[in-house]
Amino acid sequence: xxxxxxxxxxxxxxxxxxxxxxxxxxxxxxxxxxxxxxxxxxxxxxxxxxxxxxxxxxxxxxxxxxxxxxxxxxxxxxxxxxxxxxxxxxxxxxxxxxxxxxxxxxxxxxxxxxxxxxxxxxxxxxxxxxxxxxxxxxxxxxxxxxxxxxxxxxxxxxxxxxxxxxxxxxxxxxxxxxxxxxxxxxxxxxxxxxxxxxxxxxxxxxxxxxxxxxxxxxxxxxxxxxxxxxxxxxxxxxxxxxxxxxxxxxxxxxxxxxxxxxxxxxxxxxxxxxxxxxxxxxxxxxxxxxxxxxxxxxxxxxxxxxxxxxxxxxxxxxxxxx
Ligand SMILES: Nc1nc2c(ncn2[C@@H]2O[C@H](COP(=O)(O)OP(=O)(O)O)[C@@H](O)[C@H]2O)c(=O)[nH]1
Ligand SMILES: [Mg+2]
Numbered sequence: 001x002x003x004x005x006x007x008x009x010x011x012x013x014x015x016x017x018x019x020x021x022x023x024x025x026x027x028x029x030x031x032x033x034x035x036x037x038x039x040x041x042x043x044x045x046x047x048x049x050x051x052x053x054x055x056x057x058x059x060x061x062x063x064x065x066x067x068x069x070x071x072x073x074x075x076x077x078x079x080x081x082x083x084x085x086x087x088x089x090x091x092x093x094x095x096x097x098x099x100x101x102x103x104x105x106x107x108x109x110x111x112x113x114x115x116x117x118x119x120x121x122x123x124x125x126x127x128x129x130x131x132x133x134x135x136x137x138x139x140x141x142x143x144x145x146x147x148x149x150x151x152x153x154x155x156x157x158x159x160x161x162x163x164x165x166x167x168x169x170x171x172x173x174x175x176x177x178x179x180x181x182x183x184x185x186x187x188x189x190x191x192x193x194x195x196x197x198x199x200x201x202x203x204x205x206x207x208x209x210x211x212x213x214x215x216x217x218x219x220x221x222x223x224x225x226x227x228x229x230x231x232x233x234x235x236x237x238x239x240x241x242x243x244x245x246x247x248x249x250x251x252x253x254x255x256x257x258x259x260x261x262x263x264x265x266x267x268x269x270x271x272x273x274x275x276x277x278x279x280x281x282x283x284x285x286x287x288x289x290x291x292x293x294x295x296x297x298x299x300x301x302x303x304x305x306x307x308x309x310x311x312x313x314x315x316x317x318x319x320x321x322x
Pocket of ligand 2: 100101102115142
């Protein structure tokens with residue numbers, strides 16, 4: 001499915017590696033560690049009369065913690081996976097007439113949005129997907145943030161705020177010929193150097209070396225949607241932002257989808273339970289039940305592990321019944 005839906009070069013690479021088993025290898029390794037833990041716990045339940053070495057709970061706890069970290073790392077790839085599949089959600093916002101729609105048109109290379117010298121032209125938001133470098137970028141052009149909006153502009157602004165709340169990246173477009181406008185408080189809180197690029201537009205009309213005084217320390221890009229100046233640099237910065245969501249998993253580009261994330265979240269819950277039990281003096285039966293829960297969750301991703309497997313490991317780890 002991911003291969004069919006791949007919208008960019010990078011998404012295609014991830015889908016291919018998935019098929020060749022990058023995720024499979026990762027899960028194999030985690031399942032292997034888990035079976036090891038489970039065999040060590042169940043040996044004491046299944047063979048209480050055998051003369052087994054003393055149960056090493058500290059060692060088990062370390063193993064469970066290692067698995068919890070690996071699970072969390074894999075879960076963290078979900079966001080990048082979404083970005084590869086659906087595109088980087090990039091919201092263009094700013095005051096009316098700052099050149100948001102012109103910038104969108106410039107970035108997508110055709111007249112997608114209506115541009116007008118009249119303020120408040122874009123009242124709804126509109127979306128356009130394009131491929132930039134190895135990534136798919138999903139731009140949303142929004143209604144201007146007007147400090148004194150008309151009733152219809154108010155509706156548009158509410159939608160802008162909704163979109164901003166879900167954005168992976170915000171482009172705050174500022175008009176180089178005007179003072180930096182006051183922004184709604186809900187937006188201000190979201191404008192961090194990690195989430196936002198300040199785009200000073202209409203730089204063709206500003207004096208050379210112009211530098212606006214921004215309320216927060218956002219990274220600054222300077223563009224002219226009219227002449228195209230600075231737009232290549234902006235594109236490069238957007239691609240870098242998309243890349244910054246990537247979570248390293250060794251050599252491979254591992255990403256998961258929402259089905260995987262659901263299973264891994266379940267595994268995560270069971271692992272937390274197991275940790276709590278190992279930190280107290282809880283019977284091994286209950287601990288084994290949590291680990292079985294993890295095994296079932298992992299099985300949702302990489303196929304069910306039958307009990308034979310666990311028993312094999314148990315017998316190869318301990319000298320039992322000889
Ligand atoms: N000189 C100059 N004018 C621009 C630039 N970008 C946009 N404009 C003009 O500014 C006006 C508002 O542009 P528009 O894209 O509709 O702004 P929006 O309201 O933020 O979407 C239009 O007349 C554009 O032609 C630019 O970089 N330089
Ligand atoms: Mg507009």
